[in-house]
Each structure stands twice: as structure tokens, then as C-alpha cells.
Amino acid sequence: MKHEFRIIADLIEANSRVIDVGCGDGVLMDFLKQNKNIDVRGLEISKDKVQKCISKGLTVIEGNAESDLKQFPNHSFDYAVLSQTLQAFLNPEIVINELLRVGKKAIVTIPNFGYWKVRLHLLIKGTMPVTETLPDQWYNTANLHMCTIKDFFNFATEKNFKIKSSLALSKEEVSEIKNSNLSFKNFFADLGIFIIEK
């Protein structure tokens, strides 16, 4: 399991109710279910990945976060998890609002466009950055709304939701992001992990 998922799993208390939005092939769900007795549901758009979740005995609904989250009642989950997909939505703001409606809290991770390798790629090569976290070319990437860790902070302030916890992940290293080190983390982390709440 990738490091990002281990960190997310550590952030979630045992026995809680979780929805994994864009759950992929269910690696995180499976871990949460097996190790933390978490009642976990997945929402996934890809039929192949839905099949993989079913083969693991996970409860998954084929659907799209932008249109299918609305069926869940307010605060029906303790956490709504969204891993590295916020940037792929047509309207990330609506999705964040939906996550915070169905979940008491949301855990959102974003590939950081402010990461130094990304900046350097654009600066030196003059072409759209391709990195381990952002492996696709500009013409075939699913990412519509790339942002930086700093952008996400500003977004939270502007839209009045609270960042309860924020972590920076670079390689295998995890560290806390604070206002005092924001610019620094925005440069050195390739992934941001946030717990947000309204």
C-alpha cells in the first residue's frame, strides 16, 4: 500500500464510517476494513475498478462524485476521503462542498503543483511538468484544475472551511504544514494531505 494511504489510515479512528470517493481498486478501503473495523463505502467511476473492489468483497457504488454524492444524507459518514482527484473535477468547489456535506470531516489529498521538481520542469524545459505524481502529458491528463498546497490553504480561508490538520509528504517523509513553514513545504512536498471541516 502506498505511503499516502498509510497516512490517511492513521488519521481515521477505528470503527468509524467512511466513504472513499474515487476509491479506485479499493486498496485503502480494504485496509481500513481489515485493520480498523471501519464501515467503508466506495464511489468509483471506472467499471474495471468497481469489479476489482467487488472481488475484494468491498461495498462500492459505480458513480461519479459530481453527480452521485448527492444521494447520501448529510453527515452520513465520519470521513469522506478524496485522494488525488480533486484536480480532475469540472468543479472542485462543488465537490469539496459535497464532501463536507456527506462527511463530518473530509480528508483531501492533492498533488502539489508547487513542488520544486514541477516548478523546475516548467522553468527549465518550458513544457508542462511530468513527474512521478503527475505522470501524464498535458493532452491526455485527467487533471483540469491543478493547484499548489498554498492555493489549497488560500482556498480554505476564502471559502470558510477549517483545515484541522495538514501534512506534507515528500518521498517517504511526512511533516506538518503550518502557516510558518507554508512556503517551504509548498516547495518541497509533492503531496499535501488535509483534514478539513466546515
Add this chain to the structure above:
Amino acid sequence: MNIKKDIKNLLVEKPLKLDCGKTISNFPLAYETYGSLNQKKDNAILIFHALTGDQFVTGINPITNKDGWWSYAVGPGKAIDTDKFFIICANVIGGCMGSFGPSDLDQETQKIYGINFPVITINDMVNAQINLIDYFGIEKLFSVIGGSMGGMQVLQFVSNFPNRAKTAIPIACTSSHSAQNIALNELGRQAIASDSNWCDGDYIAKNSNPNKGLAVARMAAHITYLSKKGLQEKFGRKLQERDDLKFGFDADFQIESYLRYQGSVFVDRFDANSYLYITRAMDYFDLSRKFEGNLSKAFKDTKTKFFIISFTSDWLYPTQENKEIVIALNAIGADVGFVEIESDKGHDSFLLDVPEFLKALKNFLEKSY
């Protein structure tokens, strides 16, 4: 109709009050089983058949000598594995494969019921079948599974008996028959009723048979089970055993010949009055009606784990209608999974060899057991 040898029957003595107000008792419920019930009695699956199905789910149907209607899905090592699970399937009441139906003799009048048979509903069907589960001494079924009208029975069963099924798989179905569904069924019923051999439903006594009307009903219905793309790919404008158009009304096209064949084989195994009664039961199906239109309330406090499956090319019970069930269940925090299977085979996909469907079914059952 056939002689009722080779048919297992449970005589249901307990009175059953039907939705129409009448009460029936001492009626036969025909059924078949596959596999064996384990000691703990926790491996039983109740399968509900669709409109023209019967209790002979798999293997060779002893009445028609053809493969059971769900042979692709049910059998040793298959998605619904008879080596692991004990499969029970009953012929619905109103049907014509041994269960209490319109071709039975009314003991009071000593006449065949015909259209004097009480109108039955999906609710009545499942209320009759719970007797079979009691008869086997099964406290909780491992699963209730069915496609199309079978799926409606799954939903009704879980609503009526919330503690009697661990898992439920409604496939390619709806919680309420749409105007289009009713219209299509009415077309079939009118085809039967306009056959003069129907004799106002009294054809058995009059030694007659509305075969033509029933065949037309089947032809029309059969079109609704397939998709436009599937039909086009299979038949296109191909001609039937001829090089050119004949400028007449014989079956020039393969699709015409195919439909005529489907109609003709159907009448050999199905009773016209049963067709009227069962389509009526489907039309009357509207699970939320008793719950002020709130489908979620039909599943209040359910502990059953649901898995809902639809097919991309099913226009009879389209994905959206299946999703409405998912939405109603999510609204009450029920455990519900959902997948839409890609298939060009239309509504009939659930009966056919659609590997992604069978894979999902198998995986869900094995991981839930």
C-alpha cells in the same frame, strides 16, 4: 399444458390473504432445488424467476427438455455455485409450471379458473414463497437473487421479511413499473384477448388455445428484451433463406423469422392466462406505494447487504431505475453496492453469457458468504 410429473410441490395449507382481498389456502407451490443445504442451514439462496421463467433454473428442464433459464449463471462452479450453495426456486403463483394458477380447477365450481383466478401481485408471490423457506427450516437465507420480475420479488421479499436474507441481488429491475412498462404489457395482453380462441379466458374448457395471440405477445415482448444495437448486429437487414426480397408478407428478413420462431416455441411452454396474470402483477408493482411514495421506508432498518446490477443497453429497466433503488438505500445508510455492466444484449443480458456480469455476481457471493 404439460402434465405435472417431475414437479416437486409444496401444498401450502396456511391461508394467504392476497392483495386483491381474497384468501387462498391449500394451494400448490411448485419448486426445484439444486445443491444441498448444509447443517447450519446458512448456504441457501432463493432465486426468483422472471415473467416467463419457472423453477427449473439450471440443468435440463424436464418439461421442455431444454437448458434451464439461468444455466449460464447457476451450476457447479458457476457464479451461483451449486457445489457451495443450496438453490431454491419456486414457480410463482399465477404461473403455469405447477404452482397455483389460472389453469387449475376451482374446487368450488369444479371449473377451470381461467380469468376467475384472483389477480395476484408481486407481494402475493413472495408471501407464498416464504412458506417454502419455512418448510426447509431456513431461518435466514444467504441470498435472494432475481432479474427483471425476479428482481422485483427480491425487493419485495427484503421489504416484507427484513430478517430473512443476509444478502440481496436485484438485477435489471425497478421498484415501480413505468407507464412504458405497463403499455408494453398491455400490448401483450390485448394480443391474447383479441385472439378469438382465447374465449374470454375459457379456452381450456372449450378445448381451444389462443396460440396466435400469445405468440404475438411474446414477439412484441421479445423485442423489448433486446437492444437496437444487438438486433442490428445479429440480424441487420439479412434475408431469410432467400437471395432477394419476395414482395410479399412472408418472413423475408431474418429478424422476422427469428421473432416468429420465438413466438411459436413460447406457446408450447406457456399458458396465455398465466401471461395475463403475471404481467398484471408486474404492472401493479410499486414498492413505495404503501410508504407514502418514499422507497427508503420500504427498507427501514434493513441489515441486508444489497448488490444492485444494471446493464448499459437495457431500455426496459434502464440503469436510472436501478439507481433509484441504490439512492433509496443509501438514503437510509443501508449496505448497498452497485455496478452497471457494459453489454449490447439489452434487458436479456442477465440471462446470457455476459462475463463481466457473471464475474461480479460470483465475486459478490463468494466474498459475502
